[in-house]
Amino acid sequence: MGDTTLLLGQTLGFDGDPFADGPAAARHHTHGGVLIRDGRIADVGDGATLRADHPDARVIDHGAALISPGFVDAHVHYPQTAIIASWGKRLIDWLNSYTFPEEARFADPDHAAMIAARYLDLVLANGTTTVASYCTIHPASVEALFTAAQARGMRVAAGKTCMDRNAPDDLRDTAQSAYDDSRALLRKWHGVDRLSYVITPRFSPTSSPDQLQALGALWAEHPDCLMQTHLSEQVDEIAWVRSLYPQARDYLDTYEAHGLLGANGLYGHAIHLEPRERERLAEVDAALIHCPTSNTFIGSGLFDMAGLMAQGQRIGLATDTGGGSSFSMLRTMAAAYEVGQLRGHALHPAQLWWLATAGSARALRMGDRIGTLAPGFEADLTVIDLASTPAIAQRAAQADDLWQALFPTIMMGDDRAIAATYVAGRPVASVK
Structure with a gap:
């Protein structure tokens, strides 16, 4: 079966193009999980369900942070x-x-x-x-x-x-x-x-x-x-x-x-x-x-x-x-x-x-391999702290939905917002 890791946190990916389909193209789990096996995404879904289905997986809990494709x-x-x-x-x-x-x-x-x-x-x-x-x-x-x-x-x-x-x-x-x-x-x-x-x-x-x-x-x-x-x-x-x-x-x-x-x-x-x-x-x-x-x-x-x-x-x-x-x-x-x-x-x-x-x-003609949270894709991921600075945190605290919570990080975020980076399923040591 190979080495299996389960990342827990919010998850955000897309199964469509938001320019054509609007925000409904996004797939967001508030309490989600990404199961990684042999450098690839094996499953994405509800975190508790994935944890119950894969009790032997090594678990890394990122709390309320957002797990996204790198x-x-x-x-x-x-x-x-x-x-x-x-x-x-x-x-x-x-x-x-x-x-x-x-x-x-x-x-x-x-x-x-x-x-x-x-x-x-x-x-x-x-x-x-x-x-x-x-x-x-x-x-x-x-x-x-x-x-x-x-x-x-x-x-x-x-x-x-x-x-x-x-x-x-x-x-x-x-x-x-x-x-x-x-x-x-x-x-x-x-x-x-x-x-x-x-x-x-x-x-x-x-x-x-x-x-x-x-x-x-x-x-x-x-x-x-x-x-x-x-x-x-x-x-x-x-x-x-x-x-x-x-x-x-x-x-x-x-x-x-x-x-x-x-x-x-x-x-x-x-x-x-x-x-x-x-x-x-x-x-x-x-x-x-x-x-x-x-x-x-x-x-x-x-x-x-x-x-x-x-x-x-x-x-x-x-x-x-x-x-x-x-x-x-x-x-x-x-x-x-x-x-x-x-x-x-x-x-x-x-x-x-x-x-x-x-x-x-x-x-880059790589859309079949990277850039998406879905089974079979390479497990290149970034984990985003949506409250990485006091200014961002106080604005995100007023959010009514995911986009309001994420937008302050888009506009004001920097490398402090990167809680973790994974390359082919392996965590990367930070140079910060």
């Missing part, structure tokens, strides 16, 4: 961990002033290993159990993250960032080396343990048409892989793309023309989309990744969550470390709420929580 962060740059919250730049200046000098340090495998370990420990402390990360041009940066994730048993997706122009000399590869390095890393790591390789052109301004074509060819050879890049983040970026690709119909066309538009594509930001781009993205069922703390921190714009969801787009949520200003998906949910308010559409707490769990898992 957070899924669908777009990050782990090499930017050390430069998070750097002052005063917009996208292009951010890259030149902060990102590129820091990424050059990843030529040193020891530095890469140190930052990879630091990053994963920070996100685990914030209740995040899966990330999709850009690395640097250095294969060692990918090796470092996958090695650190493997040691922690985490489900992680990542890839070598490819750039062959408009970047410092020490951060450029070529069309051929990008293809060769990416293929070698893919063959070594993709599908090993809980790891997935992601083909990763940074964005069209830093890749020549030849490099985009080479990576499009690699994706065609490995269509089961994800591909991640950036799209329509800032208006000056879009103008730059137009000058570099004068023949393109729009920004998305720079990817589409080179084989980099597809159902397994992850397109970060996607703020300033043209009507054709929106239609094509929906048509191919690509994923758009909303990065709200980044979009406000570097002044990019306001993502059209309501309009894009109404079009049937597949959307994930992400911190965008380190252009994003927090490692916390709680803070990211709060920023998504604020962006929605500025666009005249208040996201319900159920929608926010779904985006950070099942929605992001679906965006």
Whole structure:
């Protein structure tokens, strides 16, 4: 039967999409339980019933805390961990002033290993159990993250960032080396343990048409892989793309023309989309990744969550470390709420929580494995203290239902709200 553990507490999961079905898509047990066996969820339901049915299970009682799927962060740059919250730049200046000098340090495998370990420990402390990360041009940066994730048993997706122009000399590869390095890393790591390789052109301004074509060819050879890049983040970026690709119909066309538009594509930001781009993205069922703390921190714009969801787009949520200003998906949910308010559409707490769990898992094409409390799913869980600070506690004490109790933690919570994190059913030691 294997080792069996029963977690007791409130439980929250989804068996539908709250953007389509409303809060009724959620499944909440006030006195619930999650039964874990061999790293997977064996059952979810009433805690007392599960305890009676499985008397030999090891019991961990989290009291009134909320047991949830672990957070899924669908777009990050782990090499930017050390430069998070750097002052005063917009996208292009951010890259030149902060990102590129820091990424050059990843030529040193020891530095890469140190930052990879630091990053994963920070996100685990914030209740995040899966990330999709850009690395640097250095294969060692990918090796470092996958090695650190493997040691922690985490489900992680990542890839070598490819750039062959408009970047410092020490951060450029070529069309051929990008293809060769990416293929070698893919063959070594993709599908090993809980790891997935992601083909990763940074964005069209830093890749020549030849490099985009080479990576499009690699994706065609490995269509089961994800591909991640950036799209329509800032208006000056879009103008730059137009000058570099004068023949393109729009920004998305720079990817589409080179084989980099597809159902397994992850397109970060996607703020300033043209009507054709929106239609094509929906048509191919690509994923758009909303990065709200980044979009406000570097002044990019306001993502059209309501309009894009109404079009049937597949959307994930992400911190965008380190252009994003927090490692916390709680803070990211709060920023998504604020962006929605500025666009005249208040996201319900159920929608926010779904985006950070099942929605992001679906965006990463992992919705059949993670992001949901249901039998058969991998037991990546976070446990939320709904009274983690005096300010949150006094507000939650006035709650009439789950959503009123949870919303103060979404808006004001941080790593203090994470009572526990479980990866494949195993508790993770906190780095707090």
